[in-house]
Amino acid sequence: MPRDETDATESAAPARRLALRYWVALILAALAAMFVAQNRDRVSIHVLWVSVESPMWFILVIIFVMGLLIGLLLRRRRRRT
Known part of the structure; x- marks a missing residue:
């Protein structure tokens, strides 16, 4: 097994986890904005x-x-x- 394949898989996992964290934060921010928009009374x-x-x-x-x-x-x- 060449070293290049293991290095590629190890570096790809944190990038995907980081991207998922940003997507979840973006979705939660959108939900918070919708909640605030609906509660303006x-x-x-x-x-x-x-x-x-x-x-x-x-x-x-x-x-x-x-x-x-x-x-x-x-x-x-x-x-x-």
Whole structure:
């Protein structure tokens, strides 16, 4: 078995996995955009003693950003062995 064939298959696998990851991210972004587009009604949000009226898409974006920040703050770092 020549070395060239094994090198070609090893380098092709990460490229395909990377492409799949980008496709999944693109599909999820499209679904999120459709969800936001369908939820443009104005809603009233009550948090403690504060009441805010805003478009639903804006509140959804704020909730998403808050979740992203919490996830980044609480993520675990991998230990190198």
